[in-house]
Amino acid sequence: xxxxxxxxxxxxxxxxxxxxALKWYVVLxxxxxxxxxxxxxxxEHVKEMTDLSxxxxxxxxxxxWQVESIVREVMKPYKINLVSLGNMIPHLHWHVIPRYQTDxxxxxxxxxxxxxxxxxxxxxxxxxxxxLLREALKTRLFGHGRD
Amino acid sequence: xxxxxxxxxxxxxxxxxxxxALKWYVVLxxxxxxxxxxxxxxxEHVKEMTDLSxxxxxxxxxxxWQVESIVREVMKPYKINLVSLGNMIPHLHWHVIPRYQTDxxxxxxxxxxxxxxxxxxxxxxxxxxxxLLREALKTRLFGHGRD
Numbered sequence: 001x002x003x004x005x006x007x008x009x010x011x012x013x014x015x016x017x018x019x020x021a022l023k024w025y026v027v028l029x030x031x032x033x034x035x036x037x038x039x040x041x042x043x044e045h046v047k048e049m050t051d052l053s054x055x056x057x058x059x060x061x062x063x064x065w066q067v068e069s070i071v072r073e074v075m076k077p078y079k080i081n082l083v084s085l086g087n088m089i090p091h092l093h094w095h096v097i098p099r100y101q102t103d104x105x106x107x108x109x110x111x112x113x114x115x116x117x118x119x120x121x122x123x124x125x126x127x128x129x130x131x132l133l134r135e136a137l138k139t140r141l142f143g144h145g146r147d
Numbered sequence: 148x149x150x151x152x153x154x155x156x157x158x159x160x161x162x163x164x165x166x167x168a169l170k171w172y173v174v175l176x177x178x179x180x181x182x183x184x185x186x187x188x189x190x191e192h193v194k195e196m197t198d199l200s201x202x203x204x205x206x207x208x209x210x211x212w213q214v215e216s217i218v219r220e221v222m223k224p225y226k227i228n229l230v231s232l233g234n235m236i237p238h239l240h241w242h243v244i245p246r247y248q249t250d251x252x253x254x255x256x257x258x259x260x261x262x263x264x265x266x267x268x269x270x271x272x273x274x275x276x277x278x279l280l281r282e283a284l285k286t287r288l289f290g291h292g293r294d
Binding site: 086 | 194195196197201204205208211212215216219228229231232234235246253254255256259260
């Protein structure tokens, strides 16, 4: 940690940590509207993708593609949203968000104004997939750390 | 174009097209609140990153890193936001958005509720950088299309 202030991403205190590789880790985000929402976090406190070496960028994105594949397979979303903001916490992390045409903000971003009420039945169906998602992420992610 | 409906991203009718490579193109988005906002669009009508081959994913992300580097250098933002949604138009594209601590939505996503009024002077300063940004994107992007 190359900075002064406390960073909860450095501390891996972000959601439910499911897999830790040499250079990144994956958490399942606790989000009542978006079950299956995962984050891929770079282990070191780095601000921007272009602050990483080209090799490290590729290592991080390959982790994101792995998570996207597993989330697609298990959660069967209409669309995947991939987002790296870091405005509040300038520590590289990627949101991998399964989206459905009936979800609260669709087709807006999950930060946009709600379009409809929660569909509790559909949400329950998606929540029921989380044990499978957890298991797949824990057992099938592969993290290499070479430069 | 492997689909039936008209897609304005397939047609390259999206903002101001500044560079066209064999597999992707870059546009400068006309956005009154976010001067310097660029998009990197995959030429073919593909929905998800994991629908691309690993080699093509890398080609697209290398284009995103090139744009990020140039936007950082010219626009000097506090933070870069990278976003691939495609909820409305399921045709792969990456938003590369320069963010400033005084911009309208900061630290929220640009789709979130405004936090403050526009600072016209700062916006004018950023708008004034656009000729430089256009020139840099037109002359310095490098697009390869090999698999």
